[in-house]
Amino acid sequence: MLGSLAVWLIPLLNTVTSKRAELFERARLQQVTMNIVEKLSATRYDSSSFQTSIGQLIESAKTSKAALTLTAGKSNPQGLRRIDLTVTPLEPGQTIRPIKLTTWIPEATNAD
Amino acid sequence: MQTNHSFDKSNITRYRRAFSLIEMLVLISTFSSISALTTGLILLTLRTDQSLSNGYRQFHSMAELGERFRDDVHHTPLQDIQVDDNATRLSLGNSIQYTIANGLIQRQQDSSKIIERFNLLSSTDPEKSDGKFSVDQSTGLVAIQLNAVSSQLSTRIVEPTSTDIVLESVAHRPRTEVSQ
Numbered sequence: 001m002l003g004s005l006a007v008w009l010i011p012l013l014n015t016v017t018s019k020r021a022e023l024f025e026r027a028r029l030q031q032v033t034m035n036i037v038e039k040l041s042a043t044r045y046d047s048s049s050f051q052t053s054i055g056q057l058i059e060s061a062k063t064s065k066a067a068l069t070l071t072a073g074k075s076n077p078q079g080l081r082r083i084d085l086t087v088t089p090l091e092p093g094q095t096i097r098p099i100k101l102t103t104w105i106p107e108a109t110n111a112d
Numbered sequence: 113m114q115t116n117h118s119f120d121k122s123n124i125t126r127y128r129r130a131f132s133l134i135e136m137l138v139l140i141s142t143f144s145s146i147s148a149l150t151t152g153l154i155l156l157t158l159r160t161d162q163s164l165s166n167g168y169r170q171f172h173s174m175a176e177l178g179e180r181f182r183d184d185v186h187h188t189p190l191q192d193i194q195v196d197d198n199a200t201r202l203s204l205g206n207s208i209q210y211t212i213a214n215g216l217i218q219r220q221q222d223s224s225k226i227i228e229r230f231n232l233l234s235s236t237d238p239e240k241s242d243g244k245f246s247v248d249q250s251t252g253l254v255a256i257q258l259n260a261v262s263s264q265l266s267t268r269i270v271e272p273t274s275t276d277i278v279l280e281s282v283a284h285r286p287r288t289e290v291s292q
Contacts, residue, residue, distance in 0.1 A: 009153055013160050020167045027171040028277055031178050035280040038182065042252065042282040064278060 025089060026096050032064045033087045033099050045072065045081040046108030065090045080104035170232060170260070177230040177256075178279050180219060184208050185254045185281035190247075193254055193283055199244035202254070210256070212243040217256070232260045232277070252283040 036057055043053050054070055061068035066087050073082030083105055088098040131139075185193070188204040195202050202210040211218045217230040232243075242259040256279045 006149065006153060009157075013156060016160055016164065020164055023171060024167060024275070027174050028275060031174060031277060031279055034178060034182065035278060038280050038282050039253070042284075064276075 022096055026099075029066055029087055029089060029096065029099055032061060032066045033085060033101055035064070036061060036068060036085060036087070037101065037103050040083060040085075040103055040105055043105060044108040045075075045083075045105050049108075061087065062090065075107055076104070079107045079109075081107055173230040173232050174260075174277065177217060177219075177232065180228070181210070181256060181279055182281040184219075185283050188283060190249065190252050190283040190285050193247050195245045195247050199246065202245040202247075202256075210245065212245075217243065217258075232258055247283075252285060253280055254283050255280045 039053075039057060039060075043050065050072075057070070058068050067090050069086040069088075071084040071086075073084060075081040081104065083103050085101045085103065086098050087101075089096050184204050188208070192205040193203070200212045204210070207222045209220045209222075211220070215231075217232060219228040219230070220226070244257050246255045246257065247253075248255075258277045258279070260275050260277050
């Protein structure tokens with residue numbers, strides 16, 4: 001009986017510890033996502049220069065071991081463009097769900 | 113015949129009243145093995161529980177520090193943000209200071225004398241942990257770069273692993289500076 005308990009308990013403890021590592025990685029990815037949002041908040045959406053800043057953001061995400069996907073949506077009447085972010089871990093074998101977030105950045109105007 | 117049979121039965125009953133030495137030794141060794149295994153499993157469970165508690169404390173610290181840091185940077189003009197020569201002290205205006213020392217990140221607010229400590233680095237081995245602040249005056253990017261050490265526990269060993277964590281925030285310039 002004790003043997004069967006040990007056989008059942010040790011994999012369970014291993015699962016718990018691997019879940020802990022996943023949680024830590026997810027917390028780290030959340031901070032990577034917030035860093036990207038911070039940098040996006042300082043940019044303006046315009047078709048020419050936005051591609052360059054997106055490229056830089058994707059590269060900076062890669063250095064943080066994360067893959068970044070950005071999708072620009074429609075702009076709202078207040079002149080803000082919808083941007084959808086998806087951040088996934090780069091390391092293989094990670095079973096963490098992607099972090100999805102929506103942010104709004106201002107459209108570039110002539111004053112910018 | 114009848115008498116002999118009853119004599120044998122009573123003999124057997126008398127014999128079964130006690131355990132032999134061999135039986136006792138087997139029992140004691142089985143009990144010792146079970147006790148050792150049970151103690152091992154209990155210790156393993158306790159160690160895992162402690163590791164998980166430390167882990168949750170770290171996640172909480174990371175999220176809280178990120179939130180505080182970004183909020184503080186957003187409320188401070190870029191020209192008031194300074195980092196010392198060792199890159200271990202960040203001053204946000206005259207009121208808020210962040211320092212990295214002894215495996216802890218400390219936030220001190222002068223006005224309310226509140227000191228908050230965030231345990232992201234290894235408190236047991238501060239030498240292995242590292243952290244520094246940086247400010248990019250051209251882009252307004254303020255960052256905390258941490259080499260956090262956490263004990264990754266497995267069922268066999270506890271091994272410290274280091275993870276690079278970067279918390280970034282963009283300080284907004286005052287309107288007058290932007291227009292120039």
